[in-house]
Amino acid sequence: MEMKVITLGEVMMRLSTPGHERFLQSDQFNIVYGGAEANVSVSLAQWGLEAQHVTVFPPHDLGKAATQYLRQMGVGIDHVFSAPGRLGLYFLENGAMQRSSKIIYDRFDSAFANFDASHVDWDQVFDGAAWFHWTGITPALSQNAADMTLAALKAAHARGVKISGDINYRRNLWQYGKGPLDVMPELIQYTHVVVAGLADFENCMDIKASSYEDACDAAKKAFPQIKYITTTERDSISASENGLHAVLWNGKELLKSKAYQMTHIVDRVGGGDAYMAGLIYGLLQHEDQEALEFAVAASVLKHSIPGDANLVSLDEVQALVRGEHVGKLLR
Secondary structure, three states: OOOEEEEEOOOEEEEEOOOOOOOOOOOOOEEEEEOHHHHHHHHHHHOOOEEEEEEEEOOOHHHHHHHHHHHHOOOEOOOEEEOOOEOOEEEEEOOEOOEOOEEEEEOOOEHHHHOOHHHOOHHHHOOOOOEEEEEOHHHHHOHHHHHHHHHHHHHHHHOOOEEEEEOOOOHHHOOOOOOHHHHHHHHHOOOOEEEOOHHHHHHHHOOOOOOHHHHHHHHHHHOOOOOEEEEEEEEEOOOOOEEEEEEEEOOOOEEEOOOEEEOOOOOOOOHHHHHHHHHHHHHHHOOHHHHHHHHHHHHHHHOOOOOOOOOOOHHHHHHHHHOOOOOOOOO
16 A cells, blocks of 8 residues: 555663563663654554654664664654754563563653754655654653644644544653643644543543543544544553453544453553554554454554564454454464
8 A cells, every 4th residue: 555654753762671570680671662653653664554754863873773773664764863862761671460560761851852843844754645643742752842743743734644643641751841731732733533541631632521422522622623532441450461442433433342352461562552553554444443443453463572563464463353363373
């Protein structure tokens, strides 16, 4: 399918303890690279779309390694910028059974957060693009990052590009003097497909509702351009076992997906990004219910893969949607 998707966001170095070791006992880390928006691009690239990621790396070997990672994953690097500063980090301890996983972020004052994007040629970035995806993580990082997100959204809107946004409220990130209600509503007004839970509605749109459908109705009234609102719903029995399904509101009804029980989770980081990528691909290809089922299946498969990225094929996702070859040895 000839389709160009643009994503925007910070890519960090992820350092995880081997297996299920604790931070306190491990003497080494496994390194991969990841970030919510880049994870979406990686999935879409695996499925044959042209995916271009907009980000900023420092001009040293770690920045080059992160750039090489995107290239290896099939993601376009035409709009990867270089600027002084540090590469953001995050540390992961994978939980097991009743012990939760832990993440420690070390991303303050990164090259991405400090980047002045006023000279970016957004018309060039969005030339030929069909879709743009952003998340609420980026505008939470700094004023510069919030300005960059708004400039990208305005440029995408002017070109008639479809826009999705995972609101993704992270309380601890908003540290530069503004809160989400100061920034997010202006960004959401350009967005057609919104990922939000009830807490996100309240913190980013000032919408308090007792039911998801009521929240969706209120969001549509406040932001008339919204076409879809969606969220995943997770039942966490333990770190190793979760139930997962999702809902998609299309302005007429609230669609519900099949529910999956995931009993031996390998790595849940990036599960939401896998869902978002699946929904983008699904909405470009299928009717609403089919798109929803594809997205949830993609997310479920991500939980079986170490690292941030969902390295699964279209055939594997489609087979899970159909219930075929589940857990079999394929020769």
